[in-house]
Amino acid sequence: MLQAISLSKQYQSFRALDNLNLEIKAGEVFCLLGQNGAGKTTTINLFLGFTAATSGKALVNGQEVVPGAAATRRHIAYIPEVVMLYEQLSALENLDYFSRLAGFIYSQAQLSAFLLRCGLHEEAHRRALKGFSKGMRQKVGIAIALAKDASAILMDEPTSGLDPRATDEFTRLVLELGRQGKSVLMATHDIFNAVSLGTHIGIMRRGQLIHTLNASDINAGDLQKLYLQTI
């Protein structure tokens, strides 16, 4: 579970995140919308412990995030906009390496099974990552998250630049993560995608979370209207 309690981040005189209160339970996919600079990445960075909160708390499974400390990091996986892994290593080698770092040793068959579950075809498993598309890299990134047994997955603009087919595959994969009981927090500009894969949607403006909605209560057209009125 992910929780933000009065979470704020100040850069000199600029308030990048202002008193964020948020809860993402197991099985929930929370899509955070907002213009450039609204505070989405700052929120993700605070949960990852990449930066320290000015006030308030970010909690992972009830434990406060402390920058640099490993306690909450092991429950979390991060899928950035472009998943950067070891380019010379194959998908299997990358997955094996990162699983070992997280304390898990899997057989080749188990590693392959994670990649297949994430939709990476078998012929790609032994290929070096340097030739992978953005969508293929995301599949490896999500396989790493599954292999690490992360209960929370944070994603920053994961669908930007994906073609419609890769976006569709990605959507199915995220829905599956939700069914498996993961808590997913995703920063996105894609309103249509937020409605199709989110269970909850938040709209941010200038560091504040202005609206929180159940995705089942709104369609893409109405969400777009609300978004444009809000920002």
Ligand SMILES: Nc1ncnc2c1ncn2[C@@H]1O[C@H](COP(=O)(O)OP(=O)(O)OP(=O)(O)O)[C@@H](O)[C@H]1O
């Ligand atoms: N290290 C920093 N020092 C000063 N200001 C920062 C720093 N990091 C972020 N900011 C500012 O905080 C604000 C929020 O940035 P953030 O990256 O969270 O926005 P975002 O919603 O993720 O935007 P985008 O959609 O462009 O990724 C921005 O105005 C940004 O310039």
